[in-house]
Amino acid sequence: MALRNECSSVYSKGRVLTTEQTKLMISGISQSLNSGFAQTLTPSVHSGLTQGLTPSLTPSSVTSGLSSGLTSRLTPSATPAYTPGFPSGLVPNLGSGGETGPLQTLKLMQIRKPLLRSSLLDQNLTEEEINMKFVQDLLNWVDEMQVQLDRTEWGSDLPSVESQLENHKNVHRAIEEFESSLKEAKLSEIQMTAPLKLTYAEKLHRLENQYAKLLELMRELDQKEETIKSVQEIAEQLLLENHPARLTIEAYRAAMQTQWSWILQLCQCVEQHVKENGAYFEFFNDAKEATDYLRNLKDAIQRKYSCDRSSSIHKLEDLVQESMEEKEELLQYKSTVAGLMGRAKTIVQLKPRNPDCPLKTSLPIKAICDYRQIEITIFKDDECVLANNSHRAKWKVISPTGNEAMVPSVCFTVPPPNKEAVDFANRIEQQYQNVLTLWHESHINMKSVVSWHYLINEIDRIRASNVASIKTMLPGEHQQVLSNLQSRFEDFLEDSQESQIFSGSDITQLEKEVNVCKQYYQELLKSAEREEQEESAYNLYISEVRNLRLRLESCEDRLIRQIRTPLERDDLHESVFRISEQEKLKKELERLKDDLATITSKCEDFFSQAAASASTPVLRSELSVVVQSMNHVYSMSSTYIEKLKTVNLVLKNTQAAEALVKLYETKLCEEEAVIADKNNIENLISTLKQWRSEVDEKREVFHELEDELQRAKTISDEMFKTYKERDLDFDWHKEKADQLVERWQNVHVQIDNRLRDLEGIGKSLKYYRDAYHPLDDWIQQVETTQRKIQENQPENSKTLATQLNQQKMLVSEIETKQSKMDECQKYAEQYSTAVKDYELQTMTYRAMVDSQQKSPVKRRRLQSSADLVIQEVVTV
Known part of the structure; x- marks a missing residue:
């Protein structure tokens, strides 16, 4: 009872049952049972039972598997092999409540053999990937075996224990055979290269540690197996020998069974409270971690993703990519928040268990085991009313039938909802939404600044364009420039809709700049087209001018050659022939002069229309040179003809x-x-x-x-x-x-x-x-x-x-x-x-x-x- 009171006080104070407290509780139960049996049993029976029970109830034999299930450690060590034939009335308040439930149900273990490394060979996988997959499968196998062993239960009679023993031997053999796979995994470690070797070594170390735990657990189970078999054999032997204390043995066996059933009830309660209390504190611990995580994440987002127009576009692009990765993590964390929200609805109330928090009104509670007394009977899962919680160990409880009595508080749990847990979860949900909103705002801001940078780059690129650069572009690229500008502007409009960096006036100003750039680029295109036309005309005119220049130079060369070629001294016929040739040359020059006048007129029109063209000075210069050359050559030809005619007269007079x-x-x-x-x-x-x-x-x-x-x-x-x-x-x-x-x-x-x-x-x-x-x-x-x-x-x-x-x-x-x-x-x-x-x-x-x-x-x-x-x- 003192132990029960202690357990109740522990749960009433809202604390987690520690390992040491659990050891203490089990040790007390063992001592209570042993001392109770020692007063009534004969020395032989006492010594036999003590040797069979006491070692099995030591803390070391029970607590090794407590984390996975308290019942699975207590049942095989505390279930007697004999049931005394006591009348059922000796224990009217506990006999009917001794049902075994799931703690005494025999479960056959499903043993899966680990995969062989040769079965994992795949031509699409590298040798290192095969090794990593092999060691991961070994780890999974060890985890599965650990879980199955932790959930193993022992039967309440000899046939079930023997069946369980045979099943355990199969598990034992499988674990021993597993050592060969472990050795093969160690050999594969040598083949791993530097990048994956560390990860592989960590997994291999973890595998070795878990395998060692399996071997240790097998040794403990072997010890419990020997103890249980010893107790069963002693009891069976005494009964077969028709021991004089047969009735006493059967009576004690029945009493022990009844008490053991109550202990199982208490263990079930303790297990339930441990489970709920663990869930309670685990929830609040997880909730606090979630709060800290979200708060730190919020600070990190504010610090990391804050930006303005001066931020580097390359840095922002990297941050946008990182933010998308963090969004994935944040969205994945939503399941954690949702899990906390769901768990908050299942968290029991612990404050009513504390006498320092008196009830203001009655509180509904729920029974977690059967409880029978003269004044009150309560069944498992009954919904009762807590009238008073001023005592730690016992509560004043009103049953569903209206009976009121003091009942151990350990038998009840204060069911959800826990307002603090729900409020805490709601705050976390709100905090999560705030972080998500902050992320969204930061992401929008960064994307808007990136889009702004791209838009400004397009604007600057267009502003830096000139007719010369446009003329070097291929057909279709001109429209692509305007399309890119419009696309960048539309992307900016889309990305800046919720941006806090750009106001409506900023967007309006940018729209004006975009329109100005479009107009400027259209003017550039027109100028380029006009220049192309001017260049085409220039090429035509410059070609004609240069052609005239070549023809003129040819005439000039012929003229110079004639001038520099002396006449035959006294050959009047040669003089007449020279005059005739020069007359022909002069006529050719006159035709050239007419052609030059025509092209000059065209060029003058071109000069008036393309005054700002860069090709105008060149054409004007070359045309001026040709005109001057024409005047020079024509004048020289005229003078030379006059000279020839004069010489002809001189020659005639001389002759x-x-x-x-x-x-x-x-x-x-x-x-x-x-x-x-x-x-x-x-x-x-x-x-x-x-x-x-x-x-x-x-x-x-x-x-x-x-x-x-x-x-x-x-x-x-x-x-x-x-x-x-x-x-x-x-x-x-x-x-x-x-x-x-x-x-x-x-x-x-x-x-x-x-x-x-x-x-x-x-x-x-x-x-x-x-x-x-x-x-x-x-x-x-x-x-x-x-x-x-x-x-x-x-x-x-x-x-x-x-x-x-x-x-x-x-x-x-x-x-x-x-x-x-x-x-x-x-x-x-x-x-x-x-x-x-x-x-x-x-x-x-x-x-x-x-x-x-x-x-x-x-x-x-x-x-x-x-x-x-x-x-x-x-x-x-």
Whole structure:
């Protein structure tokens, strides 16, 4: 009773029954039973029962399995093998309540053999995965065996005990055979690599520890098995031997059975209270842990997931991913909260068991075992009313029939609901909802900031775009940019609906920015399209301009080549041909000029429409270069044509002047000697005078030549000054003209000199003839006279003397004629000298003319009159 009071007081105080208290309770029950039996049994029976019962009721043999089920430890050790034949009236208050219930029901164990490692081989699994699966199956097998052994019950008679014993032997063999699987698992540990080796080692260590516990439990069961068999054998032996105390043994056996039934009732109550009390404190402990967990989780969410617009997008994306993982954990934790909510409705009330908490009103309670007294009878599961809880061990209870009595409090439990537990669970539920709401808000905030960052990135990307970047994009990418922007904006609108970071004005402002970006991008697309059109036009125009430039450069090259190629000097036909070629080139330039005017007009229109285009300056520059080049080449061509025409005129005048010069040079070179004839000399003088008159009249040819040369010089200077092209023809024509002028002057001088010389020669010839003819006549007379004298021989001296006197007179006359002779000789010499000078001058001029003319003039070879005159003088 003291033990029962202690147990009741323990539960009334709302405390958990500790292991030491349980040991104490079982030890007290054992001592009470042993001491009660010792007063009535004979020494032999006492010693037998004591040896059989006492060891089995020690705390060490009972408490080893108390955690899994108190009844499973007490039943096999406390159930007697003998039932004395006491009348049922000896124990009227307990006999009927001794039903065995589930504590004495025999359960056959289902023994599953552990899987073999070879049965787990699978080509889809690696060797390490097979090892991990194998050791996990071994752990599961040990856990299953532990549970079955913890739930094992012992029968109340010999056949059931023997059956249970046989079942236990099978379990024992299975556990012993399990050692081979454990060794195989140890060998597999060597094959594991570093990442999984630690986990595998932990599971293997846990397996070894649980297997050791199984072996220890088997040893304890073996001991209990021997004790029970000993008690049963002693009782059976005494009864078979027809012991004189048979009735006493049967009576004690019946009493022990009755008391044992009450003890079982108490153990059932204790077990129920332990279970409910454990559930109570486990609930509040779990509830406190849940509260702490949710509070810490709330703080962690507030600390970890707080963000603003300055938060890094990469960090936020990682946090969003982590938050989804935490959401899974949080949703999984909902089952824990729901479990607490459900458990709260099953938690009994412990405060009414404490006398320090007096009842204000009656309280419904529930019986957890049968209780019979004279004044009251209560059956298990009866709903009673607690009228007074001022005592710890006994309560004033009103039965369903209305009877009132003091009943041990251990027989009752105060059923749910426990308002504190329900309120606590409701607070946890609310706290869970608050954490879930906080998570949702934080998640929404982070997602909205991430969406905002993506939207801002799209906006910045569009703002950073320009026509050049758009033109590099492939077809279809333009619309994709706008689609991405719209998609990002829609995602932001969706993610920011419940966001606390972005207000309605922020969203409106962002919408304006998005619309501005769309408009800006549309303008960029239009600009790009316009630039593409402008670029197409530019490419067309620049191609045409460059084509014109190439054609112009070709014409310029031909022009320069002609300018730098000298004309054939005296080839008038070449000059005419060159002028014809240049006229064709000029016509080609005029066509180019017309084409250039057309393209210039188009370009001017392009410049006015695409003034801001980057290609405009390039096209304008190249067009300007071509226009300048065209003007330059066309002007140079015109100048060159004018120069060619001028040179052509110069060439014509030169040829005319040269023909004129050659004409008179030929005339002046026709005669080599002067005939000593007055008429002839006079004819020569007359001819020369006529030539001089003609030369004077034809001087105009040279004046025209000089004028043309002056114009040619002006054009030549202009070519050099303007176009840096030196005229290679002008110097030659100038030199040629100078030569012709010089030759023409020489002709004029030659005529004048000859006229002057011939006049002198004519005078000298006249003086010579005037002196020569008288002498010649006198000499002829003397010769005739002398011939006659020689023909007529003197006939006499007189005749001879006459002839002598005549000869003397002739000598005197000859001496007298000597001065005449000298004068004639002088005039002859003068004439000869003048003629020779004249002829030398003529020969010199002729040599000069021959050197200037390629074909010498054919002339007659005449004897010089100077020699004839000298010969005449010598003859005289």
